[in-house]
Amino acid sequence: MTKNLLKIDYEKYSLSNGLQVILYPDLSIPVVAVNLWYRVGSANETNGKTGFAHLFEHMMFQGSQNVPKEGHFKFIQEAGGSLNGSTSFDRTNYYETVPANYLELALWLESDRMGFMLPGLNQEKLDNQKDVVMNERRQRYENQPYGLAWEKLFSNLFSNDHPYSWPTIGWMDDIAKFELDDVKKFFKKYYSPSNASLVIGGNFESSNAKELVKKYFSEISGTEPVPDIIAPKQSADKPKKIIHEDNVQLPRIYLAWHTVKAFHEDDAVLDLLSDILTSSKNSRLHKSLVFEKQIAQDISSFQYSGKLDGSFIIASTAKPDISLEKIKDEITNGINKLISDGITENELLKAKNNIKSSYIFSLQKIDLITDHINHYNFYLNEPNSFLFDLSRYEQVTREQIVDAAQKFLTKPNVELNIIPKKK
Amino acid sequence: MLDRSIIPIPTKELFFEIPEIKFLKLMNDIDISFVHKENLPIVYAEIIVFSGSRFDPADKKGLGYLTSLLIDEGAGEYDALQLSEEFEKLGSVLSVSADHDTIILSILSLTENFERSLELISKIVLSPRFEEKDFQREKKKVLDRILQLKDEPSFIASSAFERLVFGNSYYGFPEIGFAESMARISNDDVKDFFARTFTASNAKIVSVGNLNEEEIVSLFNKYFNEWISTSDNNQYFENPKRKKTSYYFIHKSDSAQSEIRVGHISKKRNTIDFIPTKIMNTILGGQFSSRINSNLREKRGFTYGANSSFHYYKEAGLFEISTAVNIENTGEAIIEILKELNGIREHISDDEINFAKSYLIKQFPSRFETLNQIAKNLESLLIHSLPTEELINYTNKVKSVTNEEVIASAINNVLHDQLVIVAVGDRKKVLNQLKQIQKAEPVELDLYGNLLT
Numbered sequence: 001m002t003k004n005l006l007k008i009d010y011e012k013y014s015l016s017n018g019l020q021v022i023l024y025p026d027l028s029i030p031v032v033a034v035n036l037w038y039r040v041g042s043a044n045e046t047n048g049k050t051g052f053a054h055l056f057e058h059m060m061f062q063g064s065q066n067v068p069k070e071g072h073f074k075f076i077q078e079a080g081g082s083l084n085g086s087t088s089f090d091r092t093n094y095y096e097t098v099p100a101n102y103l104e105l106a107l108w109l110e111s112d113r114m115g116f117m118l119p120g121l122n123q124e125k126l127d128n129q130k131d132v133v134m135n136e137r138r139q140r141y142e143n144q145p146y147g148l149a150w151e152k153l154f155s156n157l158f159s160n161d162h163p164y165s166w167p168t169i170g171w172m173d174d175i176a177k178f179e180l181d182d183v184k185k186f187f188k189k190y191y192s193p194s195n196a197s198l199v200i201g202g203n204f205e206s207s208n209a210k211e212l213v214k215k216y217f218s219e220i221s222g223t224e225p226v227p228d229i230i231a232p233k234q235s236a237d238k239p240k241k242i243i244h245e246d247n248v249q250l251p252r253i254y255l256a257w258h259t260v261k262a263f264h265e266d267d268a269v270l271d272l273l274s275d276i277l278t279s280s281k282n283s284r285l286h287k288s289l290v291f292e293k294q295i296a297q298d299i300s301s302f303q304y305s306g307k308l309d310g311s312f313i314i315a316s317t318a319k320p321d322i323s324l325e326k327i328k329d330e331i332t333n334g335i336n337k338l339i340s341d342g343i344t345e346n347e348l349l350k351a352k353n354n355i356k357s358s359y360i361f362s363l364q365k366i367d368l369i370t371d372h373i374n375h376y377n378f379y380l381n382e383p384n385s386f387l388f389d390l391s392r393y394e395q396v397t398r399e400q401i402v403d404a405a406q407k408f409l410t411k412p413n414v415e416l417n418i419i420p421k422k423k
Numbered sequence: 424m425l426d427r428s429i430i431p432i433p434t435k436e437l438f439f440e441i442p443e444i445k446f447l448k449l450m451n452d453i454d455i456s457f458v459h460k461e462n463l464p465i466v467y468a469e470i471i472v473f474s475g476s477r478f479d480p481a482d483k484k485g486l487g488y489l490t491s492l493l494i495d496e497g498a499g500e501y502d503a504l505q506l507s508e509e510f511e512k513l514g515s516v517l518s519v520s521a522d523h524d525t526i527i528l529s530i531l532s533l534t535e536n537f538e539r540s541l542e543l544i545s546k547i548v549l550s551p552r553f554e555e556k557d558f559q560r561e562k563k564k565v566l567d568r569i570l571q572l573k574d575e576p577s578f579i580a581s582s583a584f585e586r587l588v589f590g591n592s593y594y595g596f597p598e599i600g601f602a603e604s605m606a607r608i609s610n611d612d613v614k615d616f617f618a619r620t621f622t623a624s625n626a627k628i629v630s631v632g633n634l635n636e637e638e639i640v641s642l643f644n645k646y647f648n649e650w651i652s653t654s655d656n657n658q659y660f661e662n663p664k665r666k667k668t669s670y671y672f673i674h675k676s677d678s679a680q681s682e683i684r685v686g687h688i689s690k691k692r693n694t695i696d697f698i699p700t701k702i703m704n705t706i707l708g709g710q711f712s713s714r715i716n717s718n719l720r721e722k723r724g725f726t727y728g729a730n731s732s733f734h735y736y737k738e739a740g741l742f743e744i745s746t747a748v749n750i751e752n753t754g755e756a757i758i759e760i761l762k763e764l765n766g767i768r769e770h771i772s773d774d775e776i777n778f779a780k781s782y783l784i785k786q787f788p789s790r791f792e793t794l795n796q797i798a799k800n801l802e803s804l805l806i807h808s809l810p811t812e813e814l815i816n817y818t819n820k821v822k823s824v825t826n827e828e829v830i831a832s833a834i835n836n837v838l839h840d841q842l843v844i845v846a847v848g849d850r851k852k853v854l855n856q857l858k859q860i861q862k863a864e865p866v867e868l869d870l871y872g873n874l875l876t
């Protein structure tokens with residue numbers, strides 16, 4: 001059953017300017033999703049100019065030669081569509097889902113900003129979006145309890161010259177400094193058809209979609225290939241501890257280890273390990289710290305993996321009057337116990353079932369499916385990797401999970417303590 | 424070169440019909456609202472119980488919320504961990520949510536595991552254990568969560584705002600309650616609350632997915648047939664009176680932004696101008712290119728986002744503008760919001776109305792993409808006792824609204840001189856900005872919305 005569901009019938013080809021196009025028709029739904037990935041993220045930035053890929057994502061909604069400021073939103077919303085974009089370490093994506101008869105509108109809008117963004121650009125728009133992004137940074141990170149944890153953690157886990165060491169949104173000082181010329185250079189370097197892939201999914205005729213893609217994208221010229229990022233290899237030879245005071249009532253501990261990049265053979269193993277440690281009431285660390293001993297208010301973990309590197313992170317909030325040292329000891333005990341006693345077949349089965357179900361649940365939304373296709377195309381150069389991806393999890397053995405815990409989680413880590421401000 | 428100044432226009436019209444909605448009845452008289460959808464081997468169902476924090480006793484705020492956390496901590500032959508284990512084995516997602524009017528248990532499951540999931544939920548509804556040790560643990564967790572909320576400016580602003588708008592009526596208090604009220608709650612209170620409100624006569628069911636009508640009815644009859652309890656579910660809502668526009672301020676030291684809420688109590692969901700109001704709010708602050716967001720974000724850069732909404736509780740509506748702004752711009756942001764509220768009463772253009780109608784009509788099909796989305800549409804009908812025609816005729820109703828009705832809706836539903844205005848931020852930076860607003864005499868409140876004296 002799962003096999004048939006996850007077999008995606010698609011067609012992939014490239015225009016002569018280098019734009020990769022992937023078509024995934026599904027006539028059973030009334031909408032069409034357009035999903036465009038540019039192979040540029042915050043990892044393409046440098047120290048002193050961080051946050052640029054993300055700020056640029058904002059600028060892409062400020063209009064282009066034939067689309068006025070806010071026009072992109074207005075056109076798509078008037079058509080009843082939804083749209084957005086997002087930036088990560090490795091890539092930036094833009095997407096819109098529209099009623100099936102509006103495919104051409106979406107392609108017109110995406111192609112206008114891919115090919116003709118600079119004529120629509122001016123200082124006023126940049127200043128406005130710098131303010132917006134600074135407010136985004138305040139709202140999502142600075143004014144949130146524990147909101148600065150991730151950037152504290154990553155800037156200590158990765159060396160200063162590693163592109164995962166700065167946050168995607170960037171440092172506040174850097175955001176304030178960006179100039180119009182930076183925007184122009186960035187656009188010319190990265191926003192070209194040869195650095196992008198376009199997925200169209202949902203209700204459309206392939207021949208018609210091909211015509212439209214050709215009409216709107218083929219005259220935009222490609223650029224020199226962007227060289228791969230060379231990131232320095234990371235390892236921690238001794239543990240590191242950082243303490244940060246914040247507006248919080250309960251202290252929280254974060255533990256981070258270097259692991260492996262996305263789709264490395266241990267990547268799926270670490271996902272399952274995370275599931276077994278913290279995903280449910282019966283998961284090991286949750287059961288021990290939150291349910292039985294009641295020393296933690298919450299606990300979570302995950303394997304974060306990107307194109308260049310990866311990290312396994314455990315975070316837990318202490319109950320009042322419980323020290324973070326105590327929490328850390330219990331986490332360590334839990335990991336050691338898993339390594340010495342192994343895991344049960346039942347634990348592994350639950351973790352696999354959980355992943356399989358979430359996979360099938362995610363097939364309900366065409367925008368998620370198209371984004372997934374671009375994700376696979378980006379990391380694996382094969383859009384139809386749904387079955388392969390699921391099989392990565394299905395094949396994992398109990399021994400592999402224990403080995404991964406031993407191999408990664410017994411090494412020196414970075415420890416971050418977020419503690420209440422002293423009054 | 425292609426002439427790109429030509430905006431593509433669709434060549435064909437699309438026709439959309441909502442999925443067929445059926446109302447079924449169980450042997451014990453519980454209503455099921457049902458949609459059959461076959462594209463994936465999954466089923467979503469929810470049991471809506473008209474319970475929730477409106478039934479909290481005055482000195483035990485938070486009781487409904489705590490009860491919702493405890494009902495799935497062990498049921499029938501399973502203790503808390505065993506019960507969770509049974510769901511984990513299936514890969515089914517159980518969630519329990521509580522608000523002022525309802526407690527909703529929902530399940531998303533592979534079709535092959537749906538029956539077993541439903542059997543487990545029936546145990547939760549019919550024989551929850553409410554063991555003392557689980558009670559102690561979950562209550563402590565809620566108390567610690569309440570403690571944590573002291574540092575969440577957005578929660579502080581919203582709960583103070585609702586307190587000021589709804590006064591001492593039951594929508595005026597946060598579902599989670601307060602430290603003092605939570606401390607007073609005993610496990611017997613929870614059991615009593617459950618017995619009083621979790622009755623068959625208070626429940627309705629929504630089911631969407633890959634099982635047909637007969638299968639769904641027979642499964643629910645099989646597992647829920649013993650649920651026959653009744654109770655009188657009346658809980659009088661005292662409609663609070665609006666006062667003239669008032670400013671309130673809550674000090675939060677070292678905040679990086681100010682949280683702002685502006686609004687007032689509004690009409691219930693069954694109001695005849697529901698759709699004109701929806702069109703009007705789409706223009707005012709209901710989507711990205713609305714007046715409020717365009718002004719505060721795209722024109723002035725004060726914020727990452729600002730919006731307005733009409734939220735519908737069962738017995739009352741809430742009109743609310745919500746944003747978080749750079750602290751230096753707090754006063755200006757409020758002034759701009761007030762300008763927009765006056766502005767929408769003074770003028771709405773035909774273009775704006777046409778845009779809003781097009782947006783609402785054309786995005787309607789996308790509200791039926793996932794099982795969960797379909798279920799939320801049905802849920803809303805059940806909670807507000809509305810006929811299916813609300814959905815079936817939605818598009819036509821939006822189309823037929825006249826511009827005069829939209830303009831009248833602004834005048835009748837945006838009451839610029841009866842607002843509650845709340846700002847949460849650092850006193851040193853915010854208070855003076857508020858005092859400079861014309862006619863503003865900001866009153867300072869504590870973190871829970873009580874007057875500081």
